[in-house]
Each structure stands twice: as structure tokens, then as C-alpha cells.
Amino acid sequence: MNKSVRLGEFLQIRRSLLQPADVGLPDFGERRRVPGLRRDELAQLAGVSLSYYTRLExxxxxxxxxxxxxxxxxxxxxxxxxxxxxHDLAHATRRGSKRRRLAPEHTDDATRQLLGAFGDAPAVVLGRRSDVLAWNRTGHALFAGHLDPQIPDQPDRRPNMARLVFLDAHTRDLFVDWPRKARAVVGKLRLAAGQYPDDSTLAVLIGELAMKSAEFATMWSENRVRNWDMAAYRMRHPLVGRLDLNLQSLTIPQESGQRIVVATAEAGSGSQAALHLLARACAPLARRAGHSSEAAGPAPARTGTS
Structure with a gap:
């Protein structure tokens, strides 16, 4: 989409969501030809001329x-x-046809070390388009246990969280309040589209989702943006049942647009116990055997040679 159109579309849609009473303007009850504020009303509120605002939109x-x-x-x-x-949309408009080359995304050693530091807490590394760049064992088991755990290491096959939420039945069923999760996903894609207007792969992703999901197309047309922060979700996992989790997003400073999403539960809660059970279920066999031996006490002394 043309970058100037993105800016004008955002302004027009947000203007349409406001009524005169919302911004302290008198409403004389006249019938309006279009929903929301008129251009002249918004221009007056912003202190700019109507002709200038019209050209901007x-x-x-x-x-x-x-x-x-x-x-x-x-x-x-x-x-x-x-x-x-x-501001991102306006900046992209000012740059005009100048395209910014975006480097392929990957996780460096420092990010993988940070991912490992979360231990059994489910953690996933997401890129600027919400591609899954890496996950730990529990992160894979929580969000996409039906997928190959090694798939993030294959750039051409990496799962994308937005695509999973809208087009994958397993992921959709994970979230009890799916519409709320879906709107958050769309809002973050909107944010990314403003920050990375030259990302052609992102544009292809948005087009694919709009074609394959009427729900995505409707939510995308609302032109809402969402920040990456903390959100609480109720989930229903096929292995461990109901989970009330906080999903927290941590920015990776050395990698533009990348973040780690970590799932945590209230201490002492059933959800925390369920996360421990999930971590145990997806642990390597040798590790589980070691835990079993520790739980049963010291092994008896062996005689002879092996």
C-alpha cells in the first residue's frame, strides 16, 4: 500500500470513531452524512487549516x-x-520511495543464552513480523507442541504467531478469549507496519491473512495499534488443562524488532503447577529419569562390572 495512503487512512478512520460530544464540541442533532467528526471539526481542534488537513488525509x-x-x-x-x-506513518510518507534494506532475522548467541536462562518458564523469541525465531522446550510445548520443535531454525518454514492465531485450529483453541488475543495480534502487526513500511514480507503476510480470514480483515480495517507489553490470558492446553498466565514481552536491545515473550503464573497457583507439569512432560528422557531417581532416594550400590 502507498505510504501516504496509510497515513490518510489512519487519520480518516480515527476521525470517524469520534463524535462531537467526545471532544467537547456542541452537537445540534443534525444528521451527518458520514460517521464521526467532520474534517473541519478535527482541523479546528488541531489548530490547522481545513485545506491543509484535507491534503494530509x-x-x-x-x-x-x-x-x-x-x-x-x-x-x-x-x-x-x-x-x-x-509519527511512524508520517515518517514513512516523508521518505517517499526510498526503501530501507532490512537484514534477514536470526537469533544470536547472546539471545539464545538469555532464552536458556529462563529455565522451565515458557519463552519464545519473536521477530518484527512475529515470526518464531527460537523457543525453549516449554515455550514450544505451550504454544505449538503440534509443530516440529526444530522448525524455527528453518527460515523458510518458521511459524508465525499471527498466522497461527488466525489460521491454525490448535493455536486458536488455546485462548479462551480468542477475539481479545486476535485483536492484540492485529494491533501489533499494525504497529510493525508503521515501523517497517519497507518490509515486503510483512505486507505479503498481511495480505495473506486478509484473504484467508474474514475476522482478520475486519479487525485490520479498524486500524487499531497495540504495544508489546504484559497481558493476562486464560488458556486451555490439551496436556495440562486450564492456565491463567501472564505473557510478558522483553525487548532484545541488540536486535531491532525482536523480543522474548515469557509466560508466568501466580506463585503457588494451579496454573504454576500446570506449567511445572508441562515442563516435566517435555523434558528429555534422561533428565526425567534423573529426577525420578532423586525422588526415590539413593540407588543401591552395584556389584561387579558392566
Whole structure:
């Protein structure tokens, strides 16, 4: 999609979601031809001329200053994440046809060491498009135990969390409140589209999901963005049953756009016990045998030679 169209689309949709009463304007009860605020009302709130705002929404004006963007964000009632997204869209528009070369994504040794440091806590490394770049054993068992555990090491076959949430029945069934999870996924893809407008693979992913999932297409059209932070989800896992988990996202400083998502449960809860059970179930056989010996006490002394 044309970068100036993205900016104009975002402005138009967010404008349509506001009513005069939402922003302190008098509503005389007149019938409106289109939903939401009119262009002249938003321009007035932002302190810009109607002609300038119209050119901006139509993609004709490409050089909105940070001050104008901040004024529009305040008029639209955008939160901090949405305001940053607006600036990303405007920055992409100003760059015009200049494309930024994006390096292929991978996990370096330091990231893999960090992943291992989480021990039995489920952890997954996601890239800028939500591709799964790596996971630990419990992360694989929690989110995608039906997939080959080595598949993230194959760039052409890596699973993508957005694709799994919308197109994979196993993953969809994991989340009790699937629509809430799905909207969070779409909002994060919207955020990525603003941050990486030159990522053609991301554009292909969005197009694929819109074609294959009417639910994705509807949610995408809402033009909402979501930040990567902490979210609580109730899950139903085929091996260990119900889980109430916090999914926390940690940014990887040395790798742009990458983050580790870690699942935790309240201490002493049934969900924590279920995570321990899941970790035990997916542990290597030798490790499980070792734990069994420890639980049973010291082994008796052996005689003779092997």
C-alpha cells in the first residue's frame, strides 16, 4: 500500500470513531452524512487549516511537522502508542520511495543464552513480523507442541504467531478469549507496519491473512495499534488443562524488532503447577529419569562390572 495512503487512512478512520460530544464540541442533532467528526471539526481542534488537513488525509501533503502531528494526536485522543504510530506513518510518507534494506532475522548467541536462562518458564523469541525465531522446550510445548520443535531454525518454514492465531485450529483453541488475543495480534502487526513500511514480507503476510480470514480483515480495517507489553490470558492446553498466565514481552536491545515473550503464573497457583507439569512432560528422557531417581532416594550400590 502507498505510504501516504496509510497515513490518510489512519487519520480518516480515527476521525470517524469520534463524535462531537467526545471532544467537547456542541452537537445540534443534525444528521451527518458520514460517521464521526467532520474534517473541519478535527482541523479546528488541531489548530490547522481545513485545506491543509484535507491534503494530509488525502496523501497530497507529505511534510507534516512533529508539532502538527502531536496536535492531531491530541485532537483524536490518541494514546502514547497510537501517537508514536502516527509519527511512524508520517515518517514513512516523508521518505517517499526510498526503501530501507532490512537484514534477514536470526537469533544470536547472546539471545539464545538469555532464552536458556529462563529455565522451565515458557519463552519464545519473536521477530518484527512475529515470526518464531527460537523457543525453549516449554515455550514450544505451550504454544505449538503440534509443530516440529526444530522448525524455527528453518527460515523458510518458521511459524508465525499471527498466522497461527488466525489460521491454525490448535493455536486458536488455546485462548479462551480468542477475539481479545486476535485483536492484540492485529494491533501489533499494525504497529510493525508503521515501523517497517519497507518490509515486503510483512505486507505479503498481511495480505495473506486478509484473504484467508474474514475476522482478520475486519479487525485490520479498524486500524487499531497495540504495544508489546504484559497481558493476562486464560488458556486451555490439551496436556495440562486450564492456565491463567501472564505473557510478558522483553525487548532484545541488540536486535531491532525482536523480543522474548515469557509466560508466568501466580506463585503457588494451579496454573504454576500446570506449567511445572508441562515442563516435566517435555523434558528429555534422561533428565526425567534423573529426577525420578532423586525422588526415590539413593540407588543401591552395584556389584561387579558392566
Amino acid at each position: 488525502q496523501g497530497v501533503s507529505l511534510n507534516a511537522s512533529p508539532e502538527v502531528l502531536d496536535a492531531l494526536a491530541r485532537a483524536l485522543g490518541l494514546d502514547e502508542v497510537e501517537q508514536a504510530h502516527l
